Amino acid sequence: MRTIIRNGRIVTAVDDYNADILIEDETVAVIGRSLDMEADKVIDAKGRLVIPGGIDPHTHMDLPFGGTSSSDNFETGTIAAAHGGTTTIIDFAVQYKGQALNEALDEWFRKSEGRTSIDYGFHLICTDLPDERLPEIKTLIDQGVTSFKLFMAYPGVFLVDDGVIYKAMTTASEKGGLICMHAENGVVIDAIVKRALAEGKTSPKYHALTRPTKAEAEGVHRAIAIADMANAPVYIVHLSCDDALQEVTRARDAGIPVYAETCPQYLFLDDTVYEKPGFEGAKYVMTPPIRGKHNQEKLWRGLQFNDLQVVATDHCPFCFKEQKELGKDDFTKIPNGGPGVEHRMSLVYNGGVATGKISLNRFVEIVSTNPARIFGLFPRKGTIAVGSDADIVIFDPDEEMTISAKTHHMNVDYSCYEGVRVRGVTKTVLSRGKVVIEEGKYAGKPGNGKFLKRGLFNSPR
Numbered sequence: 001m002r003t004i005i006r007n008g009r010i011v012t013a014v015d016d017y018n019a020d021i022l023i024e025d026e027t028v029a030v031i032g033r034s035l036d037m038e039a040d041k042v043i044d045a046k047g048r049l050v051i052p053g054g055i056d057p058h059t060h061m062d063l064p065f066g067g068t069s070s071s072d073n074f075e076t077g078t079i080a081a082a083h084g085g086t087t088t089i090i091d092f093a094v095q096y097k098g099q100a101l102n103e104a105l106d107e108w109f110r111k112s113e114g115r116t117s118i119d120y121g122f123h124l125i126c127t128d129l130p131d132e133r134l135p136e137i138k139t140l141i142d143q144g145v146t147s148f149k150l151f152m153a154y155p156g157v158f159l160v161d162d163g164v165i166y167k168a169m170t171t172a173s174e175k176g177g178l179i180c181m182h183a184e185n186g187v188v189i190d191a192i193v194k195r196a197l198a199e200g201k202t203s204p205k206y207h208a209l210t211r212p213t214k215a216e217a218e219g220v221h222r223a224i225a226i227a228d229m230a231n232a233p234v235y236i237v238h239l240s241c242d243d244a245l246q247e248v249t250r251a252r253d254a255g256i257p258v259y260a261e262t263c264p265q266y267l268f269l270d271d272t273v274y275e276k277p278g279f280e281g282a283k284y285v286m287t288p289p290i291r292g293k294h295n296q297e298k299l300w301r302g303l304q305f306n307d308l309q310v311v312a313t314d315h316c317p318f319c320f321k322e323q324k325e326l327g328k329d330d331f332t333k334i335p336n337g338g339p340g341v342e343h344r345m346s347l348v349y350n351g352g353v354a355t356g357k358i359s360l361n362r363f364v365e366i367v368s369t370n371p372a373r374i375f376g377l378f379p380r381k382g383t384i385a386v387g388s389d390a391d392i393v394i395f396d397p398d399e400e401m402t403i404s405a406k407t408h409h410m411n412v413d414y415s416c417y418e419g420v421r422v423r424g425v426t427k428t429v430l431s432r433g434k435v436v437i438e439e440g441k442y443a444g445k446p447g448n449g450k451f452l453k454r455g456l457f458n459s460p461r
């Protein structure tokens with residue numbers, strides 16, 4: 001099968017030029033001006049950007065959490081991702097207490113097998129790492145699961161202690177793997193939460209008020225200090241605030257290999273969402289919580305000056321009806337997480353490129369190229385180059401759309417961005433040469449996505 005994309009403006013993290021692309025089967029075969037070649041399918045990209053498929057390295061499809069499961073499974077979630085121009089997700093498998101690491105992974109293979117419309121990889125959340133299990137980290141790295149998430153939060157559920165973090169970092173980095181850190185001081189947070197509940201503070205806003213930015217900053221500081229002692233790189237997930245960013249900036253200035261992602265909810269929402277009437281605030285109960293508005297410009301600065309390298313979504317949707325409502329009388333029972341996988345590219349384009357905060361190249365870098373580099377997928381993914389997978393998004397930089405739960409494809413009954421108008425719309429998406437979205441309509445097939453055996457961690461720059 002040969003496909004030609006004609007007349008587009010190709011933008012990668014470093015390039016910006018007009019050319020045609022010939023795709024042969026799954027990969028980019030030729031890039032050139034006015035290609036004089038035959039093809040089975042021709043796509044006209046005139047007036048549009050042709051960019052590498054988005055890579056969202058932080059999703060939770062079908063995740064059991066808070067007494068329920070996230071409402072997107074691998075089928076609905078990857079269709080929604082594709083609609084928004086994301087062609088690869090890296091989801092989080094979970095090891096529960098007493099499980100071998102490969103046993104945990106097998107469960108996520110069962111959930112995802114034959115269901116995804118785009119390619120996918122796994123990180124593994126480790127919750128139980130006695131010394132005798134540490135070698136299993138190395139086995140998984142050989143199998144293409146090259147990153148692991150550890151929690152400093154949720155004592156009794158996900159939290160692992162600092163000694164375990166140190167040993168996991170040492171072990172993973174010896175093999176070229178990477179530890180991703182949920183950095184919040186969960187022990188202190190738990191004490192604050194208990195006090196709030198005892199005082200009868202049970203509504204959704206107390207989720208935010210019991211998770212101070214200092215708890216996140218302390219977690220980030222400690223994660224970096226432990227990584228430094230372990231002589232290992234560390235990747236901070238879902239960084240939400242200036243206090244935490246300052247820790248990352250300080251460490252990077254000192255030459256410590258720390259990398260961090262933020263998410264659209266921290267760039268575009270502020271803590272006034274918790275003042276919405278009734279139980280509405282539950283829609284924004286996610287961890288870390290949505291922060292005060294002043295943090296947003298600091299996060300953008302972090303993206304501009306490369307202290308933050310990635311925008312991921314932490315897509316972990318729960319329906320407002322029946323799922324978020326589990327916490328109607330007690331905010332600690334609201335399942336933590338929110339939807340986002342579908343709108344990351346448009347939100348970041350609209351809020352970043354259209355406003356002049358970041359360049360087009362930087363946009364591609366933070367939504368695609370850097371996740372590919374950091375998580376061992378580059379240059380197969382994350383760029384448009386001869387030999388790369390033909391994961392390509394044809395993006396209209398001028399078209400506008402209004403985000404709404406009425407029109408989105410995520411399996412969730414609300415949007416955090418209901419009614420928000422954005423400029424920059426994904427029109428057509430190819431995943432390894434196959435059209436998954438054609439002029440905004442799903443044209444893929446669940447099961448066409450492949451599991452990605454990822455390579456080792458690579459420093460983005």
Ligand code: URP
Binds near residue numbers: 285286336337
């Ligand atoms: O609230 C969140 N973020 N839910 C997903 C789990 C996590 O910590 O990433």
Ligand code: ZN
Binds near residue numbers: 237238
């Ligand atoms: Zn987390």
Ligand code: ZN
Binds near residue numbers: 060315316
């Ligand atoms: Zn998450």
